[in-house]
Amino acid sequence: IHPAADNNWRLAPIHSDTALDIRFETSPGDKAAAFIKAKGQYPMKKVAVDDIGFAIYQVDLSK
Secondary structure (H helix, E strand, O other), rough: OOOOOOOOOOOOOOOOOOOOOEEEEEOOOOOHHHHHHHHHHOEEEEEEEEOOOOOEEOOOOOO
């Protein structure tokens, strides 16, 4: 078995009259930031670092 990403699925856009604040945590390192910038399928921005050091990103699923 040789699993590979083939982009055969995606998250459905969320259309809402209410502003959504969808966030996720990940590594705070430059490698993670570069990966998100290069490979991100949705608009994302780093919005904070939590109290134990994880980077917090906000993702826009309206598109």
